[in-house]
Amino acid sequence: xxxxxxxxxxxxxxxxxxxSLVPIYWVINTSFQTDAQISDTPAHLFPPTPGWANYKALxxxxxxxxxxxxxxxINIFIExxxxxxxxxxxxxxxxxxxxxxxxxxxxxxxxxxxxTMAFPTYTTLIPMYRIMAMVHLVNTYLGIILCYxxxxxxxxxxxxxSYMQSLPLAIEEAGSVDGASRMQIFRLIVLPLTMPAIxxxxxxxFLFAWAQFIFPLVLASDQSTQPLTVIVxxxxxxxxxxxxxxxxxxxxxxxxxxxxxxLTNRFIVSGLINGSVK
Amino acid sequence: MKRKTDFLPYALISPLIIxxxxxxxxxxxxxxxxxxxxxxxxxxxxxxxxxxxxxDILHNTNVISSLGNTFYYIIIGVTLSTVLGIYFAxxxxxxxxxxxxxxAVLILPWALPGVVEGILWTxxxxxxxxxxxxxxxxxxxxTHYQVFLGQNKLITILAIEVVQVWQITPxxxxxxxxxxxxxxxxxxxxxxxxxxxxxxxxxxxTLPLIRPGxxxxxxxxxIATLNIFDQPYILNGAASTGNSLAMETYAVSFQNLNFGxxxxxxxxxxxxxxxxxxxVAKFIYKKVEY
Numbered sequence: 270x271x272x273x274x275x276x277x278x279x280x281x282x283x284x285x286x287x288x289s290l291v292p293i294y295w296v297i298n299t300s301f302q303t304d305a306q307i308s309d310t311p312a313h314l315f316p317p318t319p320g321w322a323n324y325k326a327l328x329x330x331x332x333x334x335x336x337x338x339x340x341x342x343i344n345i346f347i348e349x350x351x352x353x354x355x356x357x358x359x360x361x362x363x364x365x366x367x368x369x370x371x372x373x374x375x376x377x378x379x380x381x382x383x384x385t386m387a388f389p390t391y392t393t394l395i396p397m398y399r400i401m402a403m404v405h406l407v408n409t410y411l412g413i414i415l416c417y418x419x420x421x422x423x424x425x426x427x428x429x430x431s432y433m434q435s436l437p438l439a440i441e442e443a444g445s446v447d448g449a450s451r452m453q454i455f456r457l458i459v460l461p462l463t464m465p466a467i468x469x470x471x472x473x474x475f476l477f478a479w480a481q482f483i484f485p486l487v488l489a490s491d492q493s494t495q496p497l498t499v500i501v502x503x504x505x506x507x508x509x510x511x512x513x514x515x516x517x518x519x520x521x522x523x524x525x526x527x528x529x530x531x532l533t534n535r536f537i538v539s540g541l542i543n544g545s546v547k
Numbered sequence: 548m549k550r551k552t553d554f555l556p557y558a559l560i561s562p563l564i565i566x567x568x569x570x571x572x573x574x575x576x577x578x579x580x581x582x583x584x585x586x587x588x589x590x591x592x593x594x595x596x597x598x599x600x601x602x603d604i605l606h607n608t609n610v611i612s613s614l615g616n617t618f619y620y621i622i623i624g625v626t627l628s629t630v631l632g633i634y635f636a637x638x639x640x641x642x643x644x645x646x647x648x649x650x651a652v653l654i655l656p657w658a659l660p661g662v663v664e665g666i667l668w669t670x671x672x673x674x675x676x677x678x679x680x681x682x683x684x685x686x687x688x689x690t691h692y693q694v695f696l697g698q699n700k701l702i703t704i705l706a707i708e709v710v711q712v713w714q715i716t717p718x719x720x721x722x723x724x725x726x727x728x729x730x731x732x733x734x735x736x737x738x739x740x741x742x743x744x745x746x747x748x749x750x751x752x753t754l755p756l757i758r759p760g761x762x763x764x765x766x767x768x769x770i771a772t773l774n775i776f777d778q779p780y781i782l783n784g785a786a787s788t789g790n791s792l793a794m795e796t797y798a799v800s801f802q803n804l805n806f807g808x809x810x811x812x813x814x815x816x817x818x819x820x821x822x823x824x825x826x827v828a829k830f831i832y833k834k835v836e837y
Contacts, residue, residue, distance in 0.1 A: 274745065281638030282649060288631075289652045292713065295678055296667045312681035359562045366559035378560060385571045389820045390774050391793070391813040395800050396574035396581070419570030422563055451555060480660035482777045483793075487801065498662045505666060505781055512669070512676050519666035523659050530658035534651035537658070541718060542725045 293527070300324070300517040307512055323517040334504070338518065340492060341500035347410055348485075348496055349478040352417035356425050356474045357467060359418070364429035365455050369441070379430075386423045390483065393420075398487045408491040416488060417478050425470045428544040432466035433459060469540025472533045479526050497522045575817075582814045586807040593807075600811035604799075609787065610812065613795040616704055617773060620791060623708040624715070624772035625765055631712070632719025632764050636727050637753070639720070657717035665781025668710045672696055672782065696783055703789035710778045715771045719764035726760030727753070766824045773820055792816060 299307050300323055301316035327338050366372070367379055397416055398407070406412030436459070444454045460467075482498045489495045495503075501518045504510050530537065585596040604610050635653060639646060656664070671679050674694040683689045695706045730753065738748045776793040783789055796816070800809030 277745075278638060278643070281634070282645075285635055285638065285649060285653055288713070289655050289717075292664075292667045292671060293655065295670050299670050299676075307676045310681050311685045312678045359566070363560040363563040366556040370553070370556040370559075372553060372556040375556070378564065381567060381572075382563070385567050387770075387821060387824065388571060388575065389770060389817055390776075391796060391820075392578055392817045393571060393574040394796075395806060395809050395813060396577035397570065399577070399806070400570070400574065415566075415570065419566045422566050423571075426563055476658050480658075480662075482660065482662050482780075483797065498660045501666065502662050502781060505669075506784065512673070515666055516670055519663050523663045523667075526658045526660070527655060530655050531651050534654055535647075537654055538650065538721055541721050 293523070296516045296519050296523075299512065300520045302513060304511045304513045323513050324521075327514055327517050327521065334510075334514070337492060337500055337504075338497075338521070341495055341497040342521070344410075344494055345479060345496035345498070348413050348417065348494075349475050351410070351414045352421065352478045353471050353475045355414065355418050356421050357471050360422055360425035360470060361429050361460070361463065361467060363426045364433050365459060367426070367430045368433035368436075369459070370451075382423045382426055386427065394483065394487060397484070401488055406488075408489055408494055410494055412488050413485055413494060413496075416484050417481065420484070421474045421477055424544050425474055428470050428473070428540050429463060429466050431543050433463055436462055465536065465539070466543065468533070469536040469543070472529060472536050473540045473544070476526050476529065476537075578810045578813050578817070581807060582810040584807055584810075586810070587805050589804050596807065600807045601815070604808050604811050604815070607799075607808075609790065610792075610795050610799070612787075613790045613792050616700070616789050617775070617792040619701070619704045620708050620711075620775050621769060621772045623705060624712055624775075625768040627709070627712040628716045628719045628768045629761060629764055631716045632723050633757070633761065635716070635720040636723035636757075636760075637749070639724055640727050653720060654717040656713045657715070659714070661711070661714060661777025662781055664710050664714055665778050668706075668713075668778075669782060672706050697788050700788050703783060707779050707782050707789060708772070708775075710782065711772065711775055714778075715768055718767060722764045722767070723757055723760040726757045730756050762827065762830075765827055769823055769827065770820060773816065773823075 298313070298316060301319040302313060303318070303322070306313055306317055326332075326334070328335055367375060401407050401412045401416070406415070440462075441454050441458055444458050445451075449457065479496075480498070481496070482502065485494075485496050485499050486502070489499065492500070501515075501522050504518055505515055582600055583595060583597060584593055585599065586593050639650065639653075659667075669677070671677050672695045674680065674692055674696070677692075677695070679695070680689070680692040684692070696703050734752050734756075735748055738752055774793050775791045776797065779789060779791050779794060792812070796809055796812045799805055799812060
């Protein structure tokens with residue numbers, strides 16, 4: 270009986286590891302092969318002649334492909350980092366008000382926040398494009414960033430709100446007895462205590478922004494602002510691009526979120542739980 | 548002692564509210580109204596057209612077939628991700644060495660962009676270079692390479708949906724695990740004394756108690772599968788086999804440039820999503836007391 274329980278867990282661990290890692294290993298494996306090697310039967314479990322040729326072809330040089338990929342990499346960093354900073358700052362201000370202040374309409378506004386979290390992509394995609402076109406923000410960083418912030422702000426506010434609400438009030442009351450203003454209490458007491466939730470929110474927002482595809486596809490028709498995801502899809506859409514280069518582009522686009530996820534998984538898990546339990 | 552109106556909280560939430568009003572509520576209202584108008588940038592003028600968009604949408608064979616396809620995506624995706632999510636959560640329920648590393652590895656697919664996942668799984672499903680063909684051939688299960696994507700509708704949908712299941716299962720696992728870890732150990736000890744084995748304990752203790760976690764996991768899976776776009780866009784490209792509703796909405800709006808019909812379709816899907824989410828949540832979600 271004890272033995273079968275151990276076997277059950279051991280099999281499960283093996284299953285989870287291979288389920289998550291095999292597809293990722295495989296794309297890394299092919300990114301170090303030539304196209305002839307990728308087409309060999311049976312497939313090579315390891316790159317026979319590993320080298321950086323594919324990576325050089327995509328990242329270095331003056332060709333159209335490398336300059337596209339470099340531009341898109343810079344774009345995705347600009348868009349994700351800006352969206353993350355703006356989202357976290359605005360969300361923590363709003364969450365503080367919701368968690369620690371009494372005001373008319375508090376419940377109503379909270380309800381609106383939760384409701385917008387349930388909006389599917391569909392509801393906003395086309396009108397978002399039309400609005401951005403109207404104010405001339407198509408093909409600009411600002412358009413994409415504003416779109417991301419509006420998409421992620423409700424969830425970010427919700428995560429920070431539920432965390433701040435769980436903080437003990439005693440410390441803040443001590444602060445207000447000392448005559449500190451509410452914004453001083455926010456800066457000096459609440460914010461430092463909320464740091465774990467802020468880290469969760471920042472990581473989740475960044476990863477969501479990095480994964481966006483259909484919104485930037487619609488809002489950026491021009492390569493000057495297209496993020497890496499859109500460029501990877503564009504490369505894939507050209508049938509002349511071989512799978513060796515395509516898998517390399519995939520590895521480049523997944524390396525950043527993969528490293529972040531591995532390093533910050535604790536924050537991600539607690540953030541996801543805080544954000545969903547309702 | 549009541550003070551006059553306190554402006555600070557309103558100042559703090561105003562940026563949030565402005566974003567929600569301008570870029571979430573306005574678009575939603577816009578969609579709702581414009582669904583009843585003829586909006587075609589290449590064929591002006593825009594005018595009120597009543598239910599015409601809805602009628603056209605429901606007579607569009609591509610939309611109807613994508614509706615059927617999306618139904619398959621939802622059934623396959625929700626079932627697989629929920630079953631796997633529960634299984635993974637049970638494996639991770641108790642502490643053991645390396646558990647936190649396993650959780651880190653588990654959430655990896657959740658963190659990756661759908662587009663990139665499409666590229667990853669191309670390397671597995673592809674008819675010429677895919678590793679699955681190579682494995683099946685080495686095992687002598689097939690004599691020549693098979694085409695998995697774009698020919699048989701159900702196989703195409705299954706292959707694409709597996710990719711999405713790969714992405715959403717981590718979240719299902721985490722949601723179930725969060726509830727699972729709150730189950731007190733003495734419940735299991737009592738069950739052992741009663742002589743029930745692991746399987747019985749799972750059926751009679753674990754499963755009923757994790758219903759709230761399963762409910763949230765199912766709702767998020769429904770929303771994700773109903774919106775599936777990135778994976779079929781990459782894996783199946785222009786082929787219409789296995790087209791999803793989201794791809795059809797995109798095609799109607801941005802390829803046919805018929806925004807009115809796009810709004811109508813978006814509106815129907817939005818209402819459907821909200822309806823299904825509420826019903827499922829009500830149906831599975833019951834307050835649990837230990």
